[in-house]
Amino acid sequence: MSSIHTIYEELCTFVRQTAMIESIQELLGWDERTMMPPAAGEYRAEQMTYLAGWVHQRRTDPRLGGWLNELTGSSLDSDAHSPSAATIRELRRDYEKSCKLPQSLVEQLTRACVLGQQIWTQARKDNDFRSFQPHLQQIFRLKLQQAEAIGYQDQPYDALLDDFEPHARTADVADVLTGLKDQLTPLVATLVDSPRQPDASLLQRRYPIADQQAFGRQVAESIGFDFQRGRLDVTAHPFCAGLGPHDCRITTRYHEHEFPMAFFGILHEAGHGLYDQGLPPEHYGLPPGSYLSLGIHESQSRLWENAVGRSRSFWQHYFPHAQQRFPEALSGVVLDDFHFAVNQVRPSLIRVEADEATYNLHIIIRFELELALLTGDLPVGDLPGAWREKYRETLGIEPPDDADGVLQDIHWSAGLIGYFPTYTLGNLYAAQFYHQADTDLGGIEDMLARGEFAPLLEWLRRHIHAKGRCYSAAELVVDVTGRSLASQPLLDQLRGKYLPLYQG
């Protein structure tokens, strides 16, 4: 008995130390993107590669296997959702996956992805897909090798998807996304064809950056982001990074004549940040203190950005504040017009700028393409053409060039294959969670209209954040909402908001 506890402590201490090195990696990455002088990049890559090698070595340390063998099936492993059982189960899963990857493949992938991102950056700048093509081919080839090394049940994509959305299966994801697409496409068509359209130009008036910063910070703080345990900075590509149990840093970007970009960017990243800050710090570095999946992480950002931040109730409370903060842009504007403007639906070329409804169509395109690239059904050389075709089919528009087409996202160049669907999974989880919270709390809208965010945050803390990785995402959704993940709640939410807006 005591010996099992001693082994468990040894395991946890070792894993916490690995997490500490990973938290240092996070700092290196955050600094690289926010603060680092330009010429320091090469050495930073060396520092990060060195730490990555060290982490991989620790993640495959045979002692882990020994401890986990002793612990599996022990008294600490009996109650499936307890912190200790989750720790044993999830660490075992991670360990077995890590051990299947040969060191040489890890190194090849690291190099290919570092190089891939550099080449991609230049190719995007030059609008030159062909210079990127061989590197992308190499990356897909290596990722297929990774999938083969790890193993899978139905298809190689399963193994890659699992890195971002553990336990998820390609076939299930495809089912949900196809169902969503089938109903989303006519909905978007209805909205786009409606004679009633918002005047979104009012969001392109002058919004001084210092005021955007102050307003964004104020709202982030009032939804519960703790600046004692976090920061907000500026980067070209917004992100949220956890650098320790009490150190969560979010970023955004500002444009003086573009209100939604920074504001909803802050809400989005603060949503990620609230999840990070809500994970139990006493379990930091262990599965019960870690986020569950990228889909669940994204559900938190989307919930705050869209279900909360683009609701009429939210602006009922905040629009007067916004008018005070931005008198030049907003005096004379009425709440309903502003609310309609921040909910404009319009097919567009760039994923990160897409609205809440069409966003998922961008994701579905990427999911279908990367699946075909991985199986080899689509040769990498044919990708730009396939991209244009998908956009024409799905969104009715076509990119004028590859820079704003197939080269717009960093993901593939960085080896993040199987990542895209987690964005839409996040939207689906968010809608289902929000619906449940609304039921449990007896109506959230009134709270939002009063600027009261604590009950919703408390609900999320209790039902999602506090659980870390003690459940799988599929289990969590059932546990919290009583049903499996489905596309209906999101479709209901979108219809419930957009049809009244667009049909007046």
Added chain:
Amino acid sequence: MSSIHTIYEELCTFVRQTAMIESIQELLGWDERTMMPPAAGEYRAEQMTYLAGWVHQRRTDPRLGGWLNELTGSSLDSDAHSPSAATIRELRRDYEKSCKLPQSLVEQLTRACVLGQQIWTQARKDNDFRSFQPHLQQIFRLKLQQAEAIGYQDQPYDALLDDFEPHARTADVADVLTGLKDQLTPLVATLVDSPRQPDASLLQRRYPIADQQAFGRQVAESIGFDFQRGRLDVTAHPFCAGLGPHDCRITTRYHEHEFPMAFFGILHEAGHGLYDQGLPPEHYGLPPGSYLSLGIHESQSRLWENAVGRSRSFWQHYFPHAQQRFPEALSGVVLDDFHFAVNQVRPSLIRVEADEATYNLHIIIRFELELALLTGDLPVGDLPGAWREKYRETLGIEPPDDADGVLQDIHWSAGLIGYFPTYTLGNLYAAQFYHQADTDLGGIEDMLARGEFAPLLEWLRRHIHAKGRCYSAAELVVDVTGRSLASQPLLDQLRGKYLPLYQG
């Protein structure tokens, strides 16, 4: 032959990796002081302690001893000032010192100093020396143990001094400082008693912070600080940190009604930064790519801050720019009054705010006190009284309380005993180097007056920066200036500037 080179490569690779971990420590430290959210401090201390332990382990790795044994006396060790010989010699020195320190003492010291700094911070705030006293006693006790473990020739202080100023001997430093004090005291008295005094109040007019930032950055850039390889940020306690071969970060602090603090702070830290940026990047992490000593480092900051930045020639060029930048404060002010104001000499209580002439008297006080504390001649309990007495004797003033007296510096609480004299050594080196550069370049003043800093920087790069740790500081001074370190050049420089200013 080939085997010796292979061993040398192994050694260098290992040591460069250690330096990489140290560069990551530097990032953690920089971030802690500039960016980190308040609640993240505890975990940051854990991260830093973990890396420190890892570095110590690497610095005492027996393989180092093996490689160094093979290399000592080999063909690579033959030419004393060559990069390879310097690498072998200096690494051997570091290794032997590190091995003499028992792990338990290292850990006790780390803990005592982390705790010491926390207690000191609070004690200073509360003006309560007594709460700090037992911790300071403990630190001096442990530092004495450290000195005994390392060994020394004449006295324990030698062993501590060596951490900051390698090869320096307490007796030699005491000789130079005593000589300096004997001549500095009457010089300061002459200046203070002079009927002609500057109007320093013009430096306390309104200098908008954004303009101070822009002006400071402009000047730092024009003396040669490379912002592609560096940054300038704001902190309560200014510093310069090297985070990699192309990543040097300096900080300063601003006060709207205080021009010199930020401006000369920037020049000072940029001077450190120029040294850091001038070290040969190809030797980064090895002795030929490392700074020589804290005294030499300080010589570079002092040279730019004082010999350059407080010279009349410098302001001949920059005063019109300053007037343009700060019209409210400086229109109507004449160059000579401004130059006199930035060269005010006045005994004061706070070291970091002291002028160029009295600064060294603050250092000498600390040197004498820490020497007496270490030998036990001065019990820690008597320190506040001894401090007040020294200030009365040396500077003719006495602190009203301990917060502005004995508690003003962080050094002792952080275990930095033997560090203070390097500040004055820096001033002495700076004067001697500047004098030599002036001779070699045929007069620097004209260049400064034209805003031409490149020749001086080139001279420093060639004679000092490029040499890394290939010479000892004592050797370098002789090599560069043809004579040993002496107090005369600094005294000449101070007399040459101050007597004409104060005697009109």
